[in-house]
Amino acid sequence: MPETAAFSHAFPVLQQLAEDVLKHARNKGATACEVDVSEGFGQSVTVRCDEVETIEFNRDKGIGITVYAGQRKGYASTSDFSAQALRDTVEAALNIARFTAEDDCAGLADAALMAKEGPDLDLYHPWALSVDESIELARRCEQAAFDASPLIDNSEGATISTQQAHFVSANSLGFMGGYPTSRHYISASVIAGERDQMQRDDWYTTHRDAARLESPESVGRIAAERAVARLGGRKLRTGEYPVLFEAPLAAGLLGSLVHAASGGALYRKASFLIDHLGKKIMPDFVRIVERPHIPCGLASAAFDSDGVATRDSDVVVDGVLQRYFLSTYTARKLGMQTTANAGGSHNLIIEPGELDRDGLLARMGRGLLLTEMLGHGVNYVNGDYSRGAAGFWVENGKIVHPVEEITIAGNLRDMFAGIVAVGRDVQVRGSKQTGSILLDRMTIAGE
Known part of the structure; x- marks a missing residue:
């Protein structure tokens, strides 16, 4: 498992939360249960006309719980990871299940089809990017657009975003799996003008590994070329x-x-x-x-x-x-x-x-x-x-x-x-x- 110290909850904590949910659902009489526990965070910085327009930080977490009472299904979720909140959410899902119609197709997948030891898919590549570094990259991206053509006379902004998450999925058939992931992107949207005409266009690059993104200069230049080409x-x-x-x-x-x-x-x-x-x-x-x-x-x-x-x-x-x-x-x-x-x-x-x-x-x-x-x-x-x-x-x-x-x-x-x-x-x-x-x-x- 890759190093994930930046998360508020260690991966084993997510696993334990999932186990706690399954145990409480079983104790409350659910015939089956599945649970998803996730946490994510990231930052996005947008520069427009060389000025910082937005700096956004996000940190989210949640638990989604599906329970079955025979062929009746109920779902509830919470962003509170406390023991009491987990119990309350399980019971809310069970109450919903008791009032839903029976569905002969409802239920967990066959146990034989569940994933066992999955391959390492190399999905986690954190990008240790400070706000100042993000601003600099965004400025480089936008400046490349302005440099590409004198017809680029305005901008809707260049954005640098980096996101990380990890999750655990588990169910009462013994399945438990999960892993960390990352996704990053660089985008630019610019406006070209000539006489009384104006056109906008954009370009972006996205990848799990920031080292494999297109350069900020390339993103800005392509966005500019696309906007200029649309004039007339x-x-x-x-x-x-x-x-x-x-x-x-x-x-x-x-x-x-x-x-x-x-x-x-x-x-x-x-x-x-x-x-x-x-x-x-x-x-x-x-x-x-x-x-x-x-x-x-x-x-x-x-x-x-x-x-x-x-x-x-x-x-x-x-x-x-x-x-x-x-x-x-x-x-x-x-x-x-x-x-x-x-x-x-x-x-x-x-x-x-x-x-x-x-x-x-x-x-x-x-x-x-x-x-x-x-x-x-x-x-x-x-x-x-x-x-x-x-x-x-x-x-x-x-x-x-x-x-x-x-x-x-x-x-x-x-x-x-x-x-x-x-x-x-x-x-x-x-x-x-x-x-x-x-x-x-x-x-x-x-x-």
């Missing part, structure tokens, strides 16, 4: 065109797949992917995998929120959907086995192709490079997709002018089936990893 935006004539989702936005397409293939949407009959296991949903060359044990991965986990051990698996192979994303509860609702996805996906990766972004633009030839989307217009029941958008118009594989005030529309079935290529320009910012994704066509509504 135009609408497009309404029509159907190829669309290239740049890598940060392409991760949203993977997110749409996870949502539509999740157990919650499926058992509620609220997904267009009902009964699609073993069916082709993407072209032959598309392969999507889940790799929960990547060292230092942003979404790596030895077990899911149910305590079920995670494992490598294929999600899409040769364009065919291999499995859904199921928790213990949603799997039971569907008469299936959990996929250890309670709490979400773990490092979902679409296999990259050979082309970088410029190569994808050349392959597209003529169409829209999508760099920003607005709103959340996705209907997962039928797959309809419609969102406000901005980006760049491309002719002969080259960007010719920025595009704004348009709407892109399609259907996720057609969008998935219409994937033409996946780039190697991968941006890792969360649980989904992908390069830019080129689609054969979408409807663009403009003029």
Whole structure:
């Protein structure tokens, strides 16, 4: 276990708190219990126009307790770690359980599926950064944006954030696991102006290990370049065109797949992917995998929120959907086995192709490079997709002018089936990893 002296509570203390909760729940007549104990802290510093705008410190802790009285479930939580508060919270959860309806799918995961000794995933890299050092880094980041172009005439700020946490999850079947984690980021958001036009854009970098972040100067420069490039935006004539989702936005397409293939949407009959296991949903060359044990991965986990051990698996192979994303509860609702996805996906990766972004633009030839989307217009029941958008118009594989005030529309079935290529320009910012994704066509509504 890495050194975690900066936490208010040592890891063995969290374990003891979890054991105390389980013991009290058992003594009070709960047939089963699961508990999550967590503590986290961090700091964020924002500099705007070379002046310190905010300095924020956060320190949080909490215990979430789920108890079962037969097939009845109750949940309660507290941020008070005293013995009396733990007893009161257990009893509050039991009182709730007694008044809830029975659910034949409620209960803990099967004991055989629980994580035992998990791998060391190298998720904890504290960043010993003073406030003064954070201010200096933020100033360097913002100054790099101003230095990148004389058209950068204002800033929404540069932020340096460092966060640490540790947790213990346990249940009455004997499972207990947990570990410390860290996550840090550098971000910048700036405004470009020319005559009566103004455009903003941003950039950020995030990692568990601060040594692997992009430099503050790089973040500021990219944010500036993106803002300046958007000046002079135009609408497009309404029509159907190829669309290239740049890598940060392409991760949203993977997110749409996870949502539509999740157990919650499926058992509620609220997904267009009902009964699609073993069916082709993407072209032959598309392969999507889940790799929960990547060292230092942003979404790596030895077990899911149910305590079920995670494992490598294929999600899409040769364009065919291999499995859904199921928790213990949603799997039971569907008469299936959990996929250890309670709490979400773990490092979902679409296999990259050979082309970088410029190569994808050349392959597209003529169409829209999508760099920003607005709103959340996705209907997962039928797959309809419609969102406000901005980006760049491309002719002969080259960007010719920025595009704004348009709407892109399609259907996720057609969008998935219409994937033409996946780039190697991968941006890792969360649980989904992908390069830019080129689609054969979408409807663009403009003029």
